[in-house]
Amino acid sequence: MNFSKTDFDKDLDEIAEKFKNNIKLLDRSYRLKTYKQCFVGSEAVDYLVQSGATANREDAVLLGNAFLEMHLIEHVLRDHPFKDDYLFYRFVGENERGNYSIDETTGESIKWDNFLGAVEKVQDESLQPRLPQPDFESLNPKDQHVAKHVWPMDKYNTVLLNYVHPPEWKDPNPNKKDGSSTYDLVVIGAGVGGLITAAGSAGIGAKVAMIEENLLGGDCLNVGCVPSKAFIHCANMAYSVKGDTKRLEEAGIFVNPETVKVDFEKVMERVRKIRAEISQHDSAERYSAELGVEVYIGRGKFTSEKSVIVNGRTLYFKRAVIATGGYPILIPMTGLKELHERSISVDPTDEPRPIVTTNETFFNMTKQPKNMVVIGAGVIGMELAQSMQRLGTHVTVLGRSGKILPKEDEDMAELVKTQMIRDGVSFNLSIAEYKTIKLTGRVLDNGYPEMEMTFVEKGKAGETKLIFDSLLIAAGRRPNVTGMELELAKVDFDTKRGLLVNDKLQTTNPRIYGVGDCCSEFKFTHAADFMARTVIRNALFFGKGKMSDLLIPYATFTTPEIASVGLYGKDLEERGIEYRVFEKHFKDNDRSICDDTKEGFIRFRVDAKKDTILGCSIVGEGAGNMIGEVTLAMQSSTGLGSLASVIHPYPTTSEAIRQAGDAYNKTKLTTTVKSLLRGIVKFQS
Incomplete structure (x- = not known):
C-alpha cells in the first residue's frame, strides 16, 4: 500500500496505522529461542521504502525510531534502537493489532510532540565555550527592536529593497474560504536561520510559509557580514598604500602617502553596490518562484499554540520556527536615545542629523567623519574601529572591561590592540559610567553636527569630556523576542537570553523551535545556518540533532x-x-x-x-x-x-x-x- 502526498499531510498516527496493518508478523527463531509474532528490522525498512513511505533506507530508519519512541514498537529484548539489520521487533501491547496510540503512562493520545522532549538545560559536555554576554542590567526589559533604516535611496539601495522588501509584494493566495492557510512549517524571520530553514524544508516537499517584517537576508546581508567585509577590504587596501609605507619600502616599493586619497563616498558606494549584487540570492521572488516558499512580508504574531496572524490572515501550522535574530542595544546615557532617534529620522527638515549609529545604520553614512567614538570593544566595535581609522577618521574606543575582544585569550587580543594603536586608534577601556551626550551646536564642514560626551573613569575624580562628530554603539546585542505574542503560543522567553529552548532547539511549545540569535549566545551567521539544518531534521524527520553537538568556529576580521x-x-x-x-x-x-x-x-x-x-x-x-x-x-x-x-x-x-x-x-x-x-x-x- 503506497503512502500518497495527502498521507504525509495527516497525523503521524495515521502513517503508523498503515505500517502496523501491513508489516508481516511471524514467529521467528534465533539461537534456539523463538520470538512470537515479530518482524525483522531490515524487512520493515524494505517495506517502508517500497511502499513510498520514505525516500530511502536512512529515512526509513528515522521513521522506525520514531515508532519506537512512540512506544508503538520495541526490540524483542529491548536492547536495540530500530536498525536496518536482522534484528527482531514487535508491536507493543501483547502483539495485538489495536489502539496503539495511547501513552500508557499518561493515558493521552501519542502525537509527534510526545517524542521530541521537553525544554532542558544543555549539559556542559560539548566543545562549545562560554561566551561573554552584554550587560543588560540597566536596560529596559520591554525595549523593542527598531526597524533597520536604509539610506541613501540611490540606485543600489533601490535594487536592494526591490529584492528583499519589494514594495508591491502580494501575499500568497489563501487555500481556505475564510482566508486562512495551513502549512507544514511556518518560519518567522528571514535572516540566515529562517532562509535556510524555509528553503531546506520546502526542498524536501514540505509546505512552508516564511514571514519577514523588514528585510529578507537579515543582518548578514543588510548590516552585517556582507557590508562589513566589503568595507574592511577597502580599509585594508588603503592601509597597504597609505599607512604601511615602511613595509612597502623594505620591499623596494616607494609610495608618497600624501598623494594617496581616500574617497569615503566612493568606499560606501562600493559597499552598497556589493550588497545589492548579492541581495538577489535572498530575494522574495527567488524564494517564492524558485524555492517553493510562500513568502509573507509583514509582522507575524502568534494567536494560539498552532497559529500565527500576518497581514490579517491566519496561518495554521504543524510546526513553526522562530528565527527573528537580535538587535544592537543602546547603553544607558542621558541624551543618547534622543540623538539616536534623530539620526534615523526620515523627516527631510531635520537636518543636519547627528551620526549616532549601530551596526544597523553604520553603512548609511556617506560623508566621512573626522572623529569617531566607538563604545564597545567586541568584534563589531574592533572591526569597524580599525577600518575607520585606516580610512582616515580618528577613532577612540571606549569600554568598561579593561580589555578588548574579551572572549579571546588576552595575549592574542593584545596583538590586535597593539596593531590598532599603531594604526592610530586611541583606547580608554576603564569607563565607570557614561553620563551624558549632547550637541555642541557646531556643524563641521562635512555636514555633521559636533557632539560632546561626558563620562566617569575608574579611579579618577570628576568627569571626562570628549568631542567628536560620529558615534558607533557596539556594546552588545539583544535577542529579538518581543512583540510576537509568544505568550499566546505558550512559548517561554527571557528578554536577555531569548527563547528558552532545549538542546534540540525546541521551545516550551513542542511544535515551535528557535534558530539563531534569538535563542543562542553563538551569534554568528554560520551558527544560525547549522542550527537551521538541525531544526529541519528534528521538526520534520524525527531527528535528535543537538545544539551541543555543533562545533562552531568563529573569526574576528581585524588585522x-x-x-x-x-x-x-x-x-x-x-x-x-x-x-x-x-x-x-x-x-x-x-x-x-x-x-x-x-x-x-x-x-x-x-x-x-x-x-x-x-x-x-x-x-x-x-x-x-x-x-x-x-x-x-x-x-x-x-x-x-x-x-x-x-x-x-x-x-x-x-x-x-x-x-x-x-x-x-x-x-x-x-x-x-x-x-x-x-x-x-x-x-x-
Whole structure:
C-alpha cells in the first residue's frame, strides 16, 4: 500500500496505522529461542521504502525510531534502537493489532510532540565555550527592536529593497474560504536561520510559509557580514598604500602617502553596490518562484499554540520556527536615545542629523567623519574601529572591561590592540559610567553636527569630556523576542537570553523551535545556518540533532585576524579538565617570513593524556581561513599527533598546524624510547 502526498499531510498516527496493518508478523527463531509474532528490522525498512513511505533506507530508519519512541514498537529484548539489520521487533501491547496510540503512562493520545522532549538545560559536555554576554542590567526589559533604516535611496539601495522588501509584494493566495492557510512549517524571520530553514524544508516537499517584517537576508546581508567585509577590504587596501609605507619600502616599493586619497563616498558606494549584487540570492521572488516558499512580508504574531496572524490572515501550522535574530542595544546615557532617534529620522527638515549609529545604520553614512567614538570593544566595535581609522577618521574606543575582544585569550587580543594603536586608534577601556551626550551646536564642514560626551573613569575624580562628530554603539546585542505574542503560543522567553529552548532547539511549545540569535549566545551567521539544518531534521524527520553537538568556529576580521574553535583555557579550567598547550609562531614559518606577516601564532589545547584537540586559537594573517582545518580535525576526532602526517604545500602558513603536530609527537619521545631507537639504529648493517 503506497503512502500518497495527502498521507504525509495527516497525523503521524495515521502513517503508523498503515505500517502496523501491513508489516508481516511471524514467529521467528534465533539461537534456539523463538520470538512470537515479530518482524525483522531490515524487512520493515524494505517495506517502508517500497511502499513510498520514505525516500530511502536512512529515512526509513528515522521513521522506525520514531515508532519506537512512540512506544508503538520495541526490540524483542529491548536492547536495540530500530536498525536496518536482522534484528527482531514487535508491536507493543501483547502483539495485538489495536489502539496503539495511547501513552500508557499518561493515558493521552501519542502525537509527534510526545517524542521530541521537553525544554532542558544543555549539559556542559560539548566543545562549545562560554561566551561573554552584554550587560543588560540597566536596560529596559520591554525595549523593542527598531526597524533597520536604509539610506541613501540611490540606485543600489533601490535594487536592494526591490529584492528583499519589494514594495508591491502580494501575499500568497489563501487555500481556505475564510482566508486562512495551513502549512507544514511556518518560519518567522528571514535572516540566515529562517532562509535556510524555509528553503531546506520546502526542498524536501514540505509546505512552508516564511514571514519577514523588514528585510529578507537579515543582518548578514543588510548590516552585517556582507557590508562589513566589503568595507574592511577597502580599509585594508588603503592601509597597504597609505599607512604601511615602511613595509612597502623594505620591499623596494616607494609610495608618497600624501598623494594617496581616500574617497569615503566612493568606499560606501562600493559597499552598497556589493550588497545589492548579492541581495538577489535572498530575494522574495527567488524564494517564492524558485524555492517553493510562500513568502509573507509583514509582522507575524502568534494567536494560539498552532497559529500565527500576518497581514490579517491566519496561518495554521504543524510546526513553526522562530528565527527573528537580535538587535544592537543602546547603553544607558542621558541624551543618547534622543540623538539616536534623530539620526534615523526620515523627516527631510531635520537636518543636519547627528551620526549616532549601530551596526544597523553604520553603512548609511556617506560623508566621512573626522572623529569617531566607538563604545564597545567586541568584534563589531574592533572591526569597524580599525577600518575607520585606516580610512582616515580618528577613532577612540571606549569600554568598561579593561580589555578588548574579551572572549579571546588576552595575549592574542593584545596583538590586535597593539596593531590598532599603531594604526592610530586611541583606547580608554576603564569607563565607570557614561553620563551624558549632547550637541555642541557646531556643524563641521562635512555636514555633521559636533557632539560632546561626558563620562566617569575608574579611579579618577570628576568627569571626562570628549568631542567628536560620529558615534558607533557596539556594546552588545539583544535577542529579538518581543512583540510576537509568544505568550499566546505558550512559548517561554527571557528578554536577555531569548527563547528558552532545549538542546534540540525546541521551545516550551513542542511544535515551535528557535534558530539563531534569538535563542543562542553563538551569534554568528554560520551558527544560525547549522542550527537551521538541525531544526529541519528534528521538526520534520524525527531527528535528535543537538545544539551541543555543533562545533562552531568563529573569526574576528581585524588585522591581525583572530579565529577560534572549541574550548578556551578558562573553560577547561572551570570544568576541571587537565590539558596541555602546543604553540607554533609565525615568526618561524617560512611563508610568513616571505610575506612579512610574522606576527602571531597558533595555540592548540589538547587533552593532558592524549592528543585529542579540545580547542584551538589562531592570531595572524589568514587565521579565519586556517581554522577550518582544525575544525575538521576536531569534528572527525583526528588528534593533533595525526595532523603531523598531513602534507601541506610548501611554503604556506598552514604548515604551522602540521608543525604543532610535530611538537606534540616529540613529547612521546621519552628517554626510554630514544634509547630504544638509538639501539635499533646501531644494529642496522
